[in-house]
Amino acid sequence: MSSGSGPMDEPVDGGPEPKTSREPGAGAEPGQQASASAVLRRFTRPVARTIIVGAVLTAVSSVCTFIPYLVITRIAQQALTGRIDSSRELAVPLAVAAVAALAGRALFGLGTGICHHADADFRVRVREELIRHLSRVPLGWFLDNPSGEVKQAASDDVLSMHQAVGHAPADITAVLLSPLIPLVYLFTVDWRFALVLLLYVVVGLGVSLILMSKDHDRLNREYNNAIVELSAASVEMIDGVEVVKTYGTSARANRRFSQAVDRLSAIAYLWAIRTAAPFSTVMALFSPAVMLILLSALTMLFVSRDWLGLVDCVPFLILGVGIPSALLHMATSLGFLRLALQSSGHLGAVLAAEPLTEPDEPGEFPDGELGVQMDGVSFAYGTDSAPVLTDVDITLSPGTVAALVGDSGSGKTTLARLIPRFWDPASGAVRIGGLDLRDVTTTQVLSRTAMVLQDSMLLRQSIRDNIRLARPDADDDEVIAAARSAQIHDRIMELPHGYDTVIGSDDGELSGGEAQRVAIARAIMQDAPILILDEATAHADPENEVAIQDALAHLARGRTTVVIAHRLNTITHADQILVVERGRIVERGTHDELLARDGRYTALWRKQTVKEGSDAR
Structure with a gap:
């Protein structure tokens, strides 16, 4: 007698519950489940009244759906006692039964539709809050969490939680009342x-x-x-x-x-x-x-x-058959709710990521060239993790080039990424132009910092749009000028659609070095006073490396530049070389000064020189 549709009408299966890609809510402890429930309640609270209206309409539909069975029961009882004289006497009760059945279906559809309307508001609200939150978390969070994490939270988790709003209120109401109403009636019979x-x-x-x-x-x-x-x-x-x-x-x-x-x-x-x-x-x-x-x-x-008389047993024979079958659908509905709770747990974990603090009254960077200072900076990835940087002090004068060198895992990349505020230091301060980065907004910091990383990240858009990503209002002449400076204009013009070529399309395949030069053109377009180069030529072939080095030389001109380098011969002319070892600055100076000290840098230089000589042979 269930009046539901959709998941309610699916057969109950005994298989394991489905799992999304990463779900901390699965198999969670009671405290974690309570947290997942709190997340679900928090997001459904604004649409609770709409959900209640949908559930009430579904409840009324269950009553209407019961009426045809009650009418048939009465007719059967009258037939057994011989109180039906003609078929005309059946017309009115059968018409009532038909109207009630139609009304039941209509009300159930209306109740489900209202719940889906609430679900649409719910999903928009969840995704808007998720996007707002992700816009405030440190950029480093996205390095620690793959893109699938964001995709699951914004798409998979919200879709799973949709069951708790769009389907569960109507389905569970129908599943509970469909057996309860006839059972209450049967108790009044005997x-x-x-x-x-x-x-x-x-x-x-x-x-x-x-x-x-x-x-x-x-x-x-x-x-x-x-x-x-x-x-x-x-x-x-x-x-x-x-x-x-x-x-x-x-x-x-x-x-x-x-x-x-x-x-x-x-x-x-x-x-x-x-x-x-x-x-x-x-x-x-x-x-x-x-x-x-x-x-x-x-x-x-x-x-x-x-x-009991035989006539009095008729209601049990007609109504009793369907009571258990309605309850069996409860397993399906509760399974959807459990999955929604698991997804709520994972979404709650994403929303628990600590956002960067933003000042109420941010300061303003001075115009022109900007220097970078770090005073007593220490940093660790998590409160229980070993420190990655310890008591780092550096001063990068405006317009100079500083190179970070050291073994893999020494902390070079982490140090460089504190400058565009991927994270905040655990102690100490990072300053640009004399301002602590915590006293300005993240947007201000990023607008003053350009980055060219090992792996150039280009969007699946036209080359023109990729280059002017930092300045959407830039005209074509400025785009072309940036491409020329990045030594990539001629290659773009060889493509069938030129600057309108879409990255990743059949005719838009670029080599790693070519894609890197498009990324450099984008950084040139940004025209930021601070530049961070993270081994930008690491994956380039010799021909592309020369072009990239020329482009980088143009890009670095007049900017405070931080270079993370593994090939020491590329940074011999740096104004300052910082040797990083186990999260500390152990040496600093120019190339000649460091070689004269015969310390850690000299050992790295000799080791690399011997290796390059061996490779050449």
Whole structure:
């Protein structure tokens, strides 16, 4: 007798619950689940009244849906007692039944539509808050969390939470009232018969739930872990296919993928084995045929004992059959709610990322060239992590070039990325133009800082739009001038659509060095007084490297430039070289000064010179 549609009408399956790509809410502790519930409540609170209206309309639809069954019951009772003289007497009650049935469907559709209207507001509100929050978190957060993390929060999690707003209120209301209304009516007919029926349903559901919940949490965790492992193996095999084939390790990669598939299949099979018996049992116990047999047996018992007349048993035979089937749909609805809670937990974890503080009255950077200072700067990735930088003091005079050198993992990149405020230091201060970065807005800092990284990030837009990303109002002449300075104009003009070529399209494929020069043109267009170069020529071939070096030389002119360098021969003319080791500045000076000291820099220089000489041979 359920009046629901959509997920309510889907068959209940005994399989493991689906898992999204990364969900801290899965298998969460009670405290974490409470936090997930709080996140869901917080976002649904503004649309709570609309949801209640939808649920009330669904409740009224359940009453209307019950009326046709009640009419049929009355007609059957009258037929058994011979009180129907002609078919004309059936016209009015059948018309009432038809109108009630139509009204029930209409009201359910209206209630569901209202809930979906609330869901639309809910999703917009969640995504707007998520975007506002992500715009305030440190840029370093995006380095620590892959793009899939943001995609899951903004798309997958919100879609899963949609079930709790768009479907669950109407579905669960219908699922609860569809068996409850006829059961209440049956208790008014005869409480003894109704009590036996209720006990049968409760005991059957209870036993089945106990059997099905055995090892539920453990199997669910193992299933989710197997999904993650399979995803990782798939990504490894696809992303690393060139390396895998080049080094002849495809068999090993395929073996890991096959093992992940086998593990997932084994867990799914074990889940099916554990749930098949109780699931099949409950479906058999509550099937219409078994329910009809049970109700017929009870009817014979009650009539033979003169506890009820045959006519009085008719409501139980008609209405009792559908009571358990409506309750079975509850599992599907509750499964959607559980998934919504898991997604709320993950979304809550993303929203818990600590945002950067912004001053109420930000200062203003002075015009012209700007210097950079770090005073006693220490930094660690998390409160429980080892320090990456310790008590760093540097001064970069306006218009000078400073190079950061040292072994991998020494802290060079972290130090450089504190300048555009990817993070705030744990202690000490980072200053640009004498202003502490915490006393200005992040937008102000980024507008004064241009970055060219190892991997040039170009958007899937035209080359023209990529170059003027920092200055959308720039005209074509300025775009072309920036491209010429970046030594990339001639290559762009060789493309079929020139500056209108879309990056990543069939005719818009650029080599790594060419893409890097487009990124340099973009930095030239930004015209920021501070420039950060993170091994910008690391992946370039010799021909492109020369062009990139020329472009970088033009870009760095008149700017305070920080260069992260692995090839020491590229920074011999730097105004200042800072040697970073284990998060500390251990040496500083010009190339000649550092070589004269015969210290750490000299060791790095000799090591690299010997290696380059060996490579040349």
